[in-house]
Every structure is written in structure tokens, then in C-alpha cells.
Amino acid sequence: MAIQLPSVASKEKNMTIAEFHQSKRTVKIWDRFYPYFSVSIPVLVIALFTIYPVLYAVRISFYRYLLTKPKDHPFIGFMNYKEVITSYYFRNSLINTAIYTMAVVIGVTLFGLIVALLLNSKVKTANALKIIILLPWAIPAVVGGLIWKWILNSDFGILNGILYSLGLIKDYIPFLANPNLAKISLIMAAIWKEGPLAAIFFLAGLQLIPSELYEAARIDGGSSWKIFRFITLPLLRPIMLIVVIYETLTAILVFDLIYVLTGGGPGDSTSLISWFAYAEIFKNLNLGHGVALAVIIALITLVLILIYLRIIRSEE
């Protein structure tokens, strides 16, 4: 016998108790699984495009994988890692990467800070400069590399032309053919490319500093240097950390600029670790070595990220 349920929605008016409980159970099950369902879609996408490729790459790094031998991939354990790490070229590229990263991070931070301070001042052209200064960052790295290649050309480069016409040099300088000058050229091009972004970051940070602090400091007789040292710099620390983290990772992973500007040469003077990984895959056709290197690069960056995160947390 059907029992009428009092004061329920009209839809449920004719429901039996059994149907009502069944419906409630369905809702409960749906409620229980809905979070899994909703989370699983983005996680599946991440798994497909991130986790799977990473694990697949890690898997390849344990096999002898020469592109010229597509049917022969014996398991060799950690041999790829051993061969790569013990090679002269790994040590050389690691040293080059360390030099490049340190120089670029310091250069970009200083450049960004100085430019931001200038833009934050009451210079009339500051607004226009804010847009212009971003241009190098907006230019693709490959185009930037080509621009610098032409600027530094040892036969008809504009830099040589200017230096020569000013009487500063007697002969044109082969900037990209000298190992040390090639390194410096690469670093300069990277600072030119990345500096504007850092400047915008710092500018945003500067504009967040309350002007009352500066006014109070001036009333107290603080000099410009002391204001910068004890007010601006400490309040810019979080921004500086972000810039340093971002630029460190960008510098370690740089590839396009080297590809266009120096091709790793002359010799192997500008062969950075990411270039070395590329060369192992596309020039030596050794996918196993290349992927092992990619894993090593990923681990290095992971360690750096963890260190930086720790520093940020301690700051907070």
C-alpha cells in the first residue's frame, strides 16, 4: 500500500518509501563519487600530457637508444647516466651553464632594478619608456638571437662599425669566434632579452611601496642611498626572489639563443647543458643519452626550486 508523504515537493508526493530511499541512495552515491569524478578529469589530462611523457622519458633513459638502430634497444640500467656524467662534455657544459646562469641572473637583476628605479622616478618619458623597455622581452628569442648575430658580426656588424668609427678599435673584433667573447656575447644577449621583464617586476614592486615610508624617511633626514638600502631594497626582497628564481630556471634551460647565436661554439665554449642534451639527441642521435641528460637537468632545476621555496617560506 502506498503511503502519502506529508509536506514534500509535489514531485515526490506519489513516491513510495522504497523509491524515496532508493533515490536518496543514488544521490548519496553521486555525492560520494562526484569529487573523484570532477578531480579525475583534470588529473587525467595532466597524467596524459605530463606524468606519462615524463615516466616514458625516464624509462627510455635506462635503455641504449640510438636513433640509427631503431630495432635494438637493450636495457642498460644506469649506463646512460654514467656515460653522460663521466664525460668531459658534461663537466664542460655544467661549468659553462653555471657561469652563464650566475652572470645572467646577476646581470638581469641589476639591469631590471636600475631600469625600474629610473622608470619609477619622475622622468617625463617614463610612461613611453615602460612600453619600449618591454620590446626585447616581447621579441621571440630566435629573432633576438638573429639580431645579436648581425650586431656582433665580425665583418659587417654594427657594433664593430661603431667601435671602429669612434676609433676605439683598430681591427674588427670577432665577437662570436673568440671563446671568451662568445660567452660574454651570449650573456649580454640574454640580459638584453630577459632584463625588461625583471624591470617590470621590480617596477610593480616599487609602486607597491607606500610613499609615506619615503616621506617619513626624508623627514628623518635619510639620504637617498639610505632610503634605498633600508626601505626600498628590503621591501623588494619578495620580488627579487621571484626574479632570481625565474631567471635561474630560464638560464639553465636556455637553448634557442645558443642555437641561433653560437651553435655551442666556437669549440664547445658556449655549449650549455641544454644544448648538450639537444646535441646528444639530434647530432649524436643518442636518445638514451639525451633523455638521461634531460632527467638530470630536471633534477637540478627541481633541487633549485626546492631551495628557493625554502628561502621564500623562511622569508614569510
Place this chain on the structure above:
Amino acid sequence: MNKSKLLVKIITLLLVLGMITGCQPPAPASTESPAAAETQAPPAAAETQAPPPAATTPIELSFVTWSYGVETIADNIKKFQELYPNITIKHKDYSWLEYHDTMVAAFAADNAPDLLYGSDHWLQEWASAGWLEPLEDHCPSVKDYSSELAPYALEGMTYEGKVYGLSYYADTMDFVYNEKLLKDAGIDKAPETWDDVYTMSKTLKEKGLQYPIIMAWSQKEGAFPEAWTSMVFSQHEGPHALFDAELKPVFNQEGSAAYQVMDWLVKVYSEGLLDPASLTTAEIDQVKSMQAGQHAFTIFPQYNMAEVNKPGSGDYAGQFKIALMPGVSHSTVGYVRFYAMTPAVVKKGPEYIDAACKFLDYFGGKTDGEYKVVKRWAVENGLGFAQLPLFQDPDVIAAFSKWGDVPTIEQQAKLARAKEGLTTWYGTWDVFARAEIHKAILGEIPIMDALNNMANKWNELKGQ
């Protein structure tokens, strides 16, 4: 439910799933070569399942080249399509400097074109990986052409006894000098030895020429190892200048031809006779600075002679001469670039193979009994050729005479040899060797260290 626990559960599950799938054996490599697959497919069954379409069925073939003479290529394609209206060629070109890496990426991603340019120094690498098809297995006419080819060119297109290409052009690496600059400095004859080049360069420098020698030895420049090998060949009598008959390196000995060449290079670099920019210079810039009269000596592929001596191309047009490669034997490198076919064509079926063979015949073979396209490249662009009968062609002789001394060209061609050590690992080794040569020239490492590194790398690659 605790949300973080839920997330952890899901992520763990997906990680496990990812690991299971990620740890499958890498890249399901085909267990049979495309050629084998083709031979296994019974032709009769193929006919019954999908009868070959009529000759007028539209067929599209992709064709990839490096960026040289693109307009001529387009015109040749147009003429070919007029001859075979049912075949459409989709042409794409990449910079010569990026060509190898671009094609390797395409091959590895299973995105290879149907037809493409190949080179002798990549053939072994590409053919052993199954990225190219042996032409003689599919195109009957290929074997007929072989008897008319220069031996070094045929060798450069052959892998494991099978011909993989039809020659697009074949050329020699030539030593070139600017006769006017030499005359202005009081030098009235071409150098015959590397010592002559050194002495003359010193004189030219004293007379005000900043860097008398330039090379296009950017590490990306594919002709770099060919120029270096030419110097080594010229300084050595007979074969085995770099490797012995068992492919063991012989160049890493003091006094070897390679050592002498490196010693000479270090000397001319350190004394400011070789333009330091040589280490970052590509062929185009090399040609332009020679045309501008900035340098007196260089080594480049012979086809550039037509460009540098082209009337109106500069103050020194007509002044550039070929001398036999200085050295004891005057030998040089002869190399070949060729049209090749990939397994992609074979997979598409017999009608595509037939169309591809027609294309190859037209471009690298004969049409109406004549090497039409090869001859066109020779006459219009000054490209060398592997097809020996063309040396007797009056049009070719007339064209070559405009920019060069035909007897010297012929003599140098006769002294040309294929590169030594053309193996599956040659391409990898030659890229490695470029950086070592650079380091020795720059004085970063001693010559013997560079040569030993090159030998060790060779042995390492050989052992893989």
C-alpha cells in the same frame, strides 16, 4: 571526506597507471623493414583488395629540400607536373644549416616526407635507421644510371651494396684564389703547397690585406668537414689518410697528414692570416666576403665559382681562379647530394612508388635520353655533376668556361675522392670533430689532444 586524502588517492592511482603504461617497452619499433613489409605483401591480394587506380588518379608527393635555388626547383617541379598532370609535388625547403636536424626530427617523429635531398655524409646514418628506401629495389632505371656515374658519387649514394639516391649534383671542394689581389701584391702564380699559401698570405698581409684566408667553418656548416678533409687528402698520397682498411683511425699520429694540416691551421690562425671569424662563418658569408675582396684564399664547393665570377657581382668578378688543392697529392674531396625516397612512399602503395620513380627519373635521371634537370643545374648554376657523359656536353663546357678553367676543373675532378669512413656513425663523428678542430685552432687544447679525442670518439661510435 578529507579532500586531501581524496586527492592523494587519485594522484597515486594515476601515477601507478602512468608508471604501468610509461614503463612499457620504449617505442614499439617495427620488427620488419618497410621494404620487407612490401615484399611480404602478396601483390595479387593487394590487387584484389584495392585495385591499383588508373594512371590519371591524382597522386600527391611531398618533397623536401634545403634552400638553394628554390625558384629553379619550383620551375623544375612545374615542368614535371606538366609532363605528369596526375602527380602533384608539394615542395618545402629548410635552411641547409638546419637541414640535418630538421630531417632527423621528422624521421624520429614518423613525419618524413616522401622525397627529399640527401647527402653522402648522412646516407649511412639514415639508411641504417630505415629512414630511406634503396631506390634500386623500387625504380628499375636506377641501376642503369650507375654505370655513367663518377665512382666517388656512386660510392656516396651506396649503402650495403644498394643505391639509395639519384644524384642532384656532385662536386669537388676546390681551392680558390683571387688572382687580382695576388698580382697586386706582386705574386704571379697560384700556390702549389700549403707552405706557398702561408708565404703568400704573409706577403698579402704585409701589403695590407687583414686576413688573406677565410674558411666557412661554422660548426653548423656541413661543408666544414669536407673542406678540412680536402686539406688532409691533399697532404697525403693514396688512400687511408684518415682510416685504415679496417676503419681504424690513422690520423692521430704526429706527422700524419691530419696533424700537418692542423699544425698549419694553428699557425695561420695565431699569426692572423686566417680570419678568426672563419669559425663562425657560413658558406654564404664566405662567398660574399670573397666577392668583396676581403680575402685572397679559400676552400669552397666548386659551384660557388659561377656565383663569384658572375659578371657584375662585384669588383673582382672574373678574378677568382681554381688552383689544384695545394699539397703533396693535390687530391680533394668529391661529394654527392642526391634525391632520395623514404618508406612513406612504399607504405602508400605501388602507384605512389611509380610516381616517385618518375619524379626521381626526371630530376636525377634522364628524360628523352638526356639528364635534363642535372644539366640545367650545371649550366644555370654551375653545379657539378656525377653523370660523366655531361662532361662532353657542349652546353655544359660553354657554361663552365665562363667562370672557370675547364682543364683544371677536370683535373681536380679526377683527383677527387669520396670521404673516408662513410659509415652509420660518420655524421655523428663529423659533428663531434668540428668542435675538436675548433678547439685546436683556438689553442684551447694541443693538436694531438684534439686528434686523439676525434679518434676516441670514432672508436666509441664504432663500438656501439
